[in-house]
Amino acid sequence: MRTGRHGEWPDRGDQTGVESMEQLIGQATPAGQGAAGLIKDSDTRNFEADVIKESMTQPVIVDFWAPWCGPCKTLGPLLEKAVQAAGGRVKMVKINIDENQQLAQQLRIQSIPTVYAFFQGRPVDGFMGAVPESQIGQFVDKLSQLRGQDEKAMVAEALEQAEASLKQGQAEQALGIYSQLLQHDDRLAAAYGGMIRALFQMGREEDARNVLAEVPEDLAQDQAITGAAKQLELAEASAGAAGRIADLEERILHDPDDHQARVDLAMAYYAMGRNELAAETLLESIKRDREWNESLARRKLLEFFEAWGPMDPLTVKARRRLSSLLYA
Numbered sequence: 001m002r003t004g005r006h007g008e009w010p011d012r013g014d015q016t017g018v019e020s021m022e023q024l025i026g027q028a029t030p031a032g033q034g035a036a037g038l039i040k041d042s043d044t045r046n047f048e049a050d051v052i053k054e055s056m057t058q059p060v061i062v063d064f065w066a067p068w069c070g071p072c073k074t075l076g077p078l079l080e081k082a083v084q085a086a087g088g089r090v091k092m093v094k095i096n097i098d099e100n101q102q103l104a105q106q107l108r109i110q111s112i113p114t115v116y117a118f119f120q121g122r123p124v125d126g127f128m129g130a131v132p133e134s135q136i137g138q139f140v141d142k143l144s145q146l147r148g149q150d151e152k153a154m155v156a157e158a159l160e161q162a163e164a165s166l167k168q169g170q171a172e173q174a175l176g177i178y179s180q181l182l183q184h185d186d187r188l189a190a191a192y193g194g195m196i197r198a199l200f201q202m203g204r205e206e207d208a209r210n211v212l213a214e215v216p217e218d219l220a221q222d223q224a225i226t227g228a229a230k231q232l233e234l235a236e237a238s239a240g241a242a243g244r245i246a247d248l249e250e251r252i253l254h255d256p257d258d259h260q261a262r263v264d265l266a267m268a269y270y271a272m273g274r275n276e277l278a279a280e281t282l283l284e285s286i287k288r289d290r291e292w293n294e295s296l297a298r299r300k301l302l303e304f305f306e307a308w309g310p311m312d313p314l315t316v317k318a319r320r321r322l323s324s325l326l327y328a
Contacts, residue, residue: 033270039080039092044103050093055118059143061092064104071130072113078133079115080141089144115139119146155181155188162194171201187216193224200231208232223310231307238271244267259285259292263300270304279304279318286325298322 042050052061063079065072083092097112098103107116116126117139125143127135131207158177165174175198181191192215199208209232215225241264248265251258269278279289282304285297301322305315 007136032282038083038088038090042093042095044100047093047095047103051118052121054091054093055122056120058147059090059117059119059144061090061140062114062118063092063094063118064097064107064109064112066096066098066112068098069112075113075115075136077308078136079140082133082136086140086144089147117143118145134296151184155185162198166194166198166201169201171198174198176204180301187219189215189219189222190224192219193222193228196225196228197231200228200235204324205232205235208316227306227309230303234267234270234303234307238267240271241268241273245272257288259289259297263297266297266300266304275304275308275314279314283318283321283325286308286322290326298326 001305040050051062054060061079061083063072064075065076079092083090095103097109111128113130114126114128116122116123124146125139127139131139158181160182162174162177165171165177175195178195178198179192181188182195185191192211196208196211199205199211208228212225212229219225245265245268248261248268251261252265255261262281266278266281266285269275269281279301282297282301285292286295286301290298301318305319308315310316
């Protein structure tokens with residue numbers, strides 16, 4: 001497992017063949033939890049585990065109460081209702097101060113009801129006394145957003161790590177991260193696209209196509225998906241082209257304006273992973289005759305850009321050169 005600032009992600013992906021997304025990534029983790037796991041009684045001895053450690057992954061509301069406290073009997077049920085309505089984004093711990101006086105003193109509880117909210121091991125909000133139900137709802141909603149912000153940071157970090165692994169040729173590690181992300185959120189287009197590209201890099205093209213086929217229809221036009229799909233399409237189109245490189249180079253040597261040979265050579269370079277040469281070959285064709293065969297070289301270059309991704313350094317560099325050729 002790789003431990004990051006926001007959690008743990010597996011280093012290795014599944015190496016077996018798959019026929020469906022379920023085989024590859026497992027069942028998605030449910031977003032919520034049962035109410036029994038959201039609200040519990042605790043004490044001084046278990047405060048560290050139930051509040052401090054638990055708050056490292058999601059906000060925990062701590063309700064300090066006592067059996068003789070009238071307002072506590074009103075506030076407690078309202079808090080529980082709001083926590084349950086939050087669908088697992090926050091948890092609640094109840095501390096009876098009569099039975100945990102030392103803890104109450106350590107936390108400087110001077111009157112009850114007192115409510116503290118902990119996140120990532122420290123108190124982040126709170127209030128004293130009975131408050132209206134609407135205010136309780138706002139309090140819980142605010143805490144729920146804290147977790148959402150933390151999860152976004154966690155996902156962004158994981159995607160960054162997976163992308164770096166792919167660029168370093170560590171496709172198996174990237175696959176594991178993308179798989180874990182999809183367990184967390186099966187609507188994450190970037191993880192679907194990354195998984196397809198990782199499988200492709202591992203030579204598992206059939207598995208990559210299976211994943212592509214099961215991408216939710218409303219995500220299919222996301223750039224992460226279309227780019228991965230284009231990569232598979234180009235791979236199929238360039239299959240067998242690598243063996244023709246010497247012949248195509250010879251044709252161009254004898255006839256520099258053989259644009260079909262240049263396009264075919266670019267595809268052959270692409271098939272070999274020689275992407276910079278593929279781009280250079282098409283750019284040279286465009287430079288010589290940008291209109292040849294209905295701008296085929298330009299259209300093919302745009303397909304490369306889509307497969308590589310808009311932020312890939314080669315895409316940025318080649319797009320700049322293409323613009324200079326077209327608009328100089």
